[in-house]
Amino acid sequence: MEQINWLEDAVRQLPKGAFLMVKGNPMTIGWAQFGVLWGKLCATVYVRHSRYTHTLLEDCESFTISVPSAGTMQKELGYCGTHSGRDGSKCEALHLALVPAAFGAQDGLDGCRYHIECRILHRSELDEKAIADPALQSRYYPAGDPHTMYIGEIVGVTEANV
Numbered sequence: 063m064e065q066i067n068w069l070e071d072a073v074r075q076l077p078k079g080a081f082l083m084v085k086g087n088p089m090t091i092g093w094a095q096f097g098v099l100w101g102k103l104c105a106t107v108y109v110r111h112s113r114y115t116h117t118l119l120e121d122c123e124s125f126t127i128s129v130p131s132a133g134t135m136q137k138e139l140g141y142c143g144t145h146s147g148r149d150g151s152k153c154e155a156l157h158l159a160l161v162p163a164a165f166g167a168q169d170g171l172d173g174c175r176y177h178i179e180c181r182i183l184h185r186s187e188l189d190e191k192a193i194a195d196p197a198l199q200s201r202y203y204p205a206g207d208p209h210t211m212y213i214g215e216i217v218g219v220t221e222a223n224v
């Protein structure tokens with residue numbers, strides 16, 4: 063894989079938001095991990111059952127995480143974290159273009175700095191009853207709507223000059 067120093071930037075940006083890209087639908091995410099599993103560099107993302115992205119992932123073998131530069135795309139992060147692709151194209155509403163995938167995963171979101179392309183290796187339900195801290199359980203799952211975890215092998219990362 064080409065040497066791009068994306069990891070620290072991505073981890074620092076995530077709490078402020080990145081875009082999970084599936085079939086051209088950008089969904090704002092704040093959670094993801096990067097690391098090594100089964101000898102492969104992987105990214106894990108968490109998607110609640112209620113999201114349109116969850117429906118899209120039922121029939122999809124890959125995802126891409128598009129990471130904005132610090133302090134940019136705040137309007138887009140807000141919109142894509144509060145509107146559902148079920149109700150219409152977010153890219154059309156925001157006049158945003160897609161960046162064609164370079165490694166065969168999903169197209170990224172134009173305007174972002176990094177596009178982390180992932181091939182799904184594993185999907186499973188996050189069992190909220192297994193969370194050791196009951197405060198986290200009640201904070202994040204008061205009404206159910208569990209997360210599905212998707213572990214993807216990072217097949218390539220591209221960097222844009224933004």
Ligand SMILES: Cc1cc2nc3c(=O)[nH]c(=O)nc-3n(C[C@H](O)[C@H](O)[C@H](O)COP(=O)(O)O)c2cc1C
Pocket residue numbers: 077078079087088089090091092093108109110112113114115116139140142143144145146147148
């Ligand atoms: C900062 C931020 C982070 C978010 N992180 C996640 C996340 O990691 N997983 C998730 O399922 N939803 C997350 N959401 C909520 C979704 O982005 C939101 O429900 C979105 O409208 C779903 O879009 P969709 O229906 O097109 O998939 C986040 C929202 C914001 C504002």
